[in-house]
Amino acid sequence: MIFSLMMVSAQDFTDKARLLEDASSLDPLITAAGDKKLVLLGEASHGTHEYYVWRDIISRRLIEEHGFNFIAVEGDFASLYKLNQYVKNTEGAGKSAREVLMSLNRWPTWMWANEEVVALAEWLRKHNDALPQKEKVDFYGMDVYDEWHSKEMVLEVLKNTDEASYYYAKQQYNCFEPHKGDSWQYAHAVKGGKEDCAAATARVVEFIRSNREALGALTDDAYFYLLQNAIVVHNAEEFYRESVASKGAASWNSRVFHMFETVGDLLALYGENAKGVVWAHNTHIGDASFTSMRNTGEKNIGQLKRESLGKENVFLIGFASYRGKVIAGSTWGAKMEEMTIPRALRSSVEYKLKKTGLDALYLIFDAEDRKEENLKVMGHRAIGVVYNPQFDRRQFVPTIVPLRYDALLFFKETTALKPLHR
Structure with a gap:
């Protein structure tokens, strides 16, 4: 199949939408994901507050209720290892998560040096302090940079x-x-x-x-x-x-295979019953074979993990918003800015989800959603660390949403991430 935005799904998500209010709203999602070896949590940008907060909430519940062993993120291995030392309180640990994250100096620093990650890291430290050293939860960067x-x-x-x-x-x-x-x-x-x-x-x-x-x-x-x-x-x-x-x-694909193999190495490190959470952009965690990435031969972690571990052992969760604010740079290496994300295209999944009338919701996809009549192509916004709102309409990736993900969280209006300021 060649993916384009010529086709628009007629599927109505209103009946499927589950209201998202607080952590308890996620009970069905946590039940569906809790027995998997890997739960991959996406984001439609690298600078949105709600994506980080809700990935944090999901991760905490998977760790506390289902014994997940590690979080691997789309970040640098060597520099983020210092955060791992802090959350496990090992030799050489910094005094606080804030101190560790303030030391990050490779652009874009805001991806991990932000208030949202400080909150997760301090929770992880407190959670780990009550556990024997061998049972403590790790936090690793899995990217190829630095x-x-x-x-x-x-x-x-x-x-x-x-x-x-x-x-x-x-x-x-x-x-x-x-x-x-x-x-x-x-x-x-x-x-x-x-x-x-x-x-x-x-x-x-x-x-x-x-x-x-x-x-x-x-x-x-x-x-x-x-x-x-x-x-x-x-x-x-x-x-x-x-x-x-x-x-x-x-x-x-070279970078993708590195991240894919790093997650595999982490699962091997923890042994046969290992379970991990992965944080990365939607373009990395949503199965690429059900997007226009397939047209150019691009693969991603979600696709490769479904193929290597089996779909029954992997749970892919995407994130989306209709409009809002985001932290990004106008060019690579530019000063970070708070930018305005315009309303989503009418041909997008974001537009259809806005029409449900809910400010925040999530979907869990099942066999009914994956019937042939529902498998149409829709745009799905993807914002990188470099972004220009003027050209936002170029940011929509043609996608068969119910096959790309196992679940999708949606926010009608999102706010900007909160970077740490030096």
Whole structure:
């Protein structure tokens, strides 16, 4: 199927809509999601207060009532590991979640350095303080960015653990030396004929995997931290190189596969009965095979986890709003701004949900919703960290909503995220 907005669903969601008022309103959703191995929580922007708050509410209930072991977010692994140390109160933990998050310095800082994440992290700390160390809930970044910080962490951990291993990894990473922390410069140099560092970064990952005995002084958590940072360096090398050298979906999928594999590594870390929550944009968690992403060969975590774990073990929850405010930048690296999101297109799922008359609601999709007569294509808004409201009509992704998600939360009007101010 080729996805476009030429078709508009006639499905009426009024009878399906469940009023969303407080945490108890979610009882049917928590029941439906609670027995899954993975619950993936989306967002239609990276700067909306309501999306963060309700993902927090859902996550707390899954942790408290159904024993979920970790939260993995669309954020940097090395820098957000400091928040993990705080919520578990391990060695090196900061004094507060606010202090840890205020130290984040890679744009867009507001994605995780915000009041909403402070509230979740402080709750996690309090929740974990009552648990034995092995039962504490983790908070991890799963993205491929911040690779130079990860490289520094690999060398720092090895230097403090095993001198021979440190010198081996340092020798491999010397491949990057001419580029002074600039992955784009590296990628363009490779495109221009310079030898790439893929084999060197792979050797570091394999060395760490093959020499666990030599690194025996490390706890399991510290070893996972070391290995995952090495994997970030390796996969980031591919991501930036593909971004410059390739057309089409190659670079997008490179980043997607990294996040997909990181979530798999976390499930493996916790063992056979592991259960995790994932926070990422709708474009990452809603099954890409039921969107226009399919037209260009782009995959995402939701699709890959349905395929690898089975649909019965994965629950995908999207988020949407009709209009409101959002935090974003006008260009990459620009100063963050509070922007106005205009009313949604008439051909969108957001417009149809507004017509229910409810200010906030959610849908749980079942076999009836997935009957052929209901499987029409609708637009579904997706706002990134870069946004221009003037061109909002370009932001709608053609989608078969009941197949893309297992559930969808909708807000008629949303407010902006609350960034931490330095």
